[in-house]
Amino acid sequence: MEPSGGSTPPESQKFTVRDQAMTVDEVVHFLLSHRDDSDLQRRVLEVFGEQLVHFSSQTSLPGLPMALETSDGEQSHHVTLLVPETRQTPRIERVPSVSLETAEVALKEGCEPLFRKIRSLVPANRTAFTIHFEGLTYTPEVVPDQEAQIPSVGSKLQSLLCFLLCRRPERVPREVLHGLTGTLWPHTSTLLLGAPRSGKSSLMKVLCGRAQEGRHVRVTGTVTYNGVPRERVLLTKVCGYISQRDEHYPSLTVRETVRFARDCMICLAREVEHTPPEQHNPELVDQLRRIHNINDELMLKILGISHVGDTVVGSEMLRGISGGQKRRLTSGEVLVAKQRVVFADEITTGLDSATAFEVCKALTAECRLMGRTLMISLLQPSPEVFGLFDHVMLLCKGHIIYYGPVNNAVPYFDALGYRRPREMEPPDFLQLITTDSRVQFVSSEAREAPKTPELLAAAYRSSDVFRQMSAVPPMESTEMKLLPKNYLERRLVQKFPYPYVHYLKVVLIRQARLLVRNRSYIVARLVQVTATGLLAGTLFFNLDKQQYQTHYGLMFNAVLSVSLSNSAAIPSMVNARKVLYKQLDSAFFPPSVYALANILVQIPM
Numbered sequence: 001m002e003p004s005g006g007s008t009p010p011e012s013q014k015f016t017v018r019d020q021a022m023t024v025d026e027v028v029h030f031l032l033s034h035r036d037d038s039d040l041q042r043r044v045l046e047v048f049g050e051q052l053v054h055f056s057s058q059t060s061l062p063g064l065p066m067a068l069e070t071s072d073g074e075q076s077h078h079v080t081l082l083v084p085e086t087r088q089t090p091r092i093e094r095v096p097s098v099s100l101e102t103a104e105v106a107l108k109e110g111c112e113p114l115f116r117k118i119r120s121l122v123p124a125n126r127t128a129f130t131i132h133f134e135g136l137t138y139t140p141e142v143v144p145d146q147e148a149q150i151p152s153v154g155s156k157l158q159s160l161l162c163f164l165l166c167r168r169p170e171r172v173p174r175e176v177l178h179g180l181t182g183t184l185w186p187h188t189s190t191l192l193l194g195a196p197r198s199g200k201s202s203l204m205k206v207l208c209g210r211a212q213e214g215r216h217v218r219v220t221g222t223v224t225y226n227g228v229p230r231e232r233v234l235l236t237k238v239c240g241y242i243s244q245r246d247e248h249y250p251s252l253t254v255r256e257t258v259r260f261a262r263d264c265m266i267c268l269a270r271e272v273e274h275t276p277p278e279q280h281n282p283e284l285v286d287q288l289r290r291i292h293n294i295n296d297e298l299m300l301k302i303l304g305i306s307h308v309g310d311t312v313v314g315s316e317m318l319r320g321i322s323g324g325q326k327r328r329l330t331s332g333e334v335l336v337a338k339q340r341v342v343f344a345d346e347i348t349t350g351l352d353s354a355t356a357f358e359v360c361k362a363l364t365a366e367c368r369l370m371g372r373t374l375m376i377s378l379l380q381p382s383p384e385v386f387g388l389f390d391h392v393m394l395l396c397k398g399h400i401i402y403y404g405p406v407n408n409a410v411p412y413f414d415a416l417g418y419r420r421p422r423e424m425e426p427p428d429f430l431q432l433i434t435t436d437s438r439v440q441f442v443s444s445e446a447r448e449a450p451k452t453p454e455l456l457a458a459a460y461r462s463s464d465v466f467r468q469m470s471a472v473p474p475m476e477s478t479e480m481k482l483l484p485k486n487y488l489e490r491r492l493v494q495k496f497p498y499p500y501v502h503y504l505k506v507v508l509i510r511q512a513r514l515l516v517r518n519r520s521y522i523v524a525r526l527v528q529v530t531a532t533g534l535l536a537g538t539l540f541f542n543l544d545k546q547q548y549q550t551h552y553g554l555m556f557n558a559v560l561s562v563s564l565s566n567s568a569a570i571p572s573m574v575n576a577r578k579v580l581y582k583q584l585d586s587a588f589f590p591p592s593v594y595a596l597a598n599i600l601v602q603i604p605m
Contacts, residue, residue: 031298032358040366041483074381123158130186130225132182132184132222132223133182133221133222133474136177136219138158138176139174141173143170148263178398183469186372187375188382189389189390190514191376191406193395193430193431193434194391196378198397198398199398201377204241204375208241210241213281235496237339239341240342241342241343241585241586242342245330247578248329249576249579250313250320251316251318251513251518252312252513252514254300254313254321257329257474258565259296261296261332261334261588262292263590264506264588265337283423293418296336303329303331303332304328305325305328323350326350327350329374335363340372340373344374345375346377346379347378352511353385356382357382357385357388360385360388364388381427386426387406390405390442391404392405392406392430396434396435396452397453399454401453401457404469409430412463413430415452415581417442417449436462449570495587503590504596513575514572521569528564528565532557536558538560
């Protein structure tokens with residue numbers, strides 16, 4: 001294994017690998033086909049590191065899956081290798097020329113050239129995040145009878161009676177997550193698999209700070225972001241969480257929904273504007289602002305819902321987009337914020353295989369090229385989707401039974417005594433391993449194979465894969481040295497970076513649209529005002545000034561009309577409550593902005 005050609009440029013240089021002369025492109029494909037052979041990767045890196053590979057210093061952490069990039073002519077490739085030690089090499093990446101006039105032009109060559117262009121413009125202080133969790137447990141206290149009870153009128157009356165009699169139901173702690181330990185690396189995508197009620201959603205909510213902690217919910221263990229405890233990090237600005245539920249305003253269009261999320265989240269250009277004067281670059285600010293202005297259209301194009309951009313979202317009572325398109329809209333509302341860590345909970349539900357593959361391909365490509373930390377949970381992914389991810393995590397009843405490279409998952413369970421049938425695909429096999437049906441795959445020769453979730457978790461914790469994937473990330477990288485102390489606290493202390501007037505303007509415009517499109521409320525309000533005016537005008541016409549009791553009746557009628565004037569808006573306000581809670585959890589705007597905007601909108605009515 002040796003280079004040939006001396007100082008020949010990498011795009012035309014020949015490399016000898018296993019007695020075969022290869023070009024750069026052939027070497028890249030060779031590495032991709034031997035991704036699970038870490039020893040071979042190390043040897044290739046040591047020999048060709050200076051001529052073949054160049055990478056960003058922010059990924060040069062020892063022991064991490066490092067994102068390496070190779071170039072041959074105008075084409076760029078991306079390979080993930082396991083690097084044994086930190087190597088300092090200059091970054092000589094060729095930034096593709098991408099026009100930022102419109103979303104169609106920017107995506108003309110595909111997603112990856114655009115991501116490389118954005119990556120070249122991203123400020124240096126937008127660091128990648130490494131999440132380390134150790135001994136993580138999540139224990140809510142539940143009422144045993146209510147778990148198996150179907151909600152009904154009788155159950156609600158029983159709960160109300162217990163509340164009136166001051167009888168608190170007995171709660172029993174139920175441990176959902178059992179001492180989980182692991183590390184999520186930047187530039188890598190993790191696929192989360194598990195049976196229903198295995199704790200997938202709870203794990204992601206705890207890591208991104210969306211779990212409801214309180215008197216009846218206890219979370220123990222440590223979670224750190226780049227070494228900073230999660231209690232000291234404003235996670236709403238670091239993490240994006242894509243929920244399983246699709247909560248949107250039915251009367252808004254798809255484009256308006258994504259654009260509202262874009263306008264509420266911080267623009268990259270604002271970060272550059274606040275850099276020191278010697279680092280300020282007006283041209284860079286202009287390009288970042290242009291990217292921000294077309295970010296919503298880019299997201300609609302990437303998710304494949306641009307053709308329904310002007311269609312209302314819809315609901316049970318209003319015809320709109322399909323369920324699969326709503327699922328992608330929920331993803332786009334979060335991804336448009338460009339947060340550094342993204343947790344996606346079953347984002348491909350309701351999508352066909354081709355669409356699910358394209359969505360996951362775009363997300364994993366952006367993760368690798370833009371330095372995101374990505375975790376996605378899926379139900380029964382196809383083999384093509386499964387191969388897009390770098391790591392896979394298997395959860396079984398709150399226990400991690402495997403977390404490591406995708407290509408090593410099946411051989412790992414084969415060593416434990418679980419044989420995959422030839423006609424079964426790897427993702428289907430791994431999904432069944434997390435259920436009670438796993439015993440059917442135990443080989444007759446492996447009598448001592450672990451069969452319970454506790455034994456599988458114990459076997460995993462004693463493996464080399466666990467020691468590699470749960471290593472505490474070092475914080476002495478080149479990028480971390482350039483950052484100020486208490487970087488996370490100091491930068492993320494401002495929960496709402498825009499001025500208060502900006503949020504008020506954005507929310508006020510949206511609430512005005514909702515009011516204008518709420519036809520039932522407008523019609524009911526017009527009928528009510530007309531009927532009340534005619535009734536009051538008829539009864540109190542030519543009122544005698546000496547009839548004080550009649551004056552009191554007129555004032556009471558006026559107060560009653562004003563008090564009941566907004567009764568027709570109650571259903572729409574109740575339906576909008578879930579959307580409001582979701583946006584407040586994501587720190588879209590201050591709560592007072594929503595209240596003030598609703599008051600101002602209702603003044604003309």
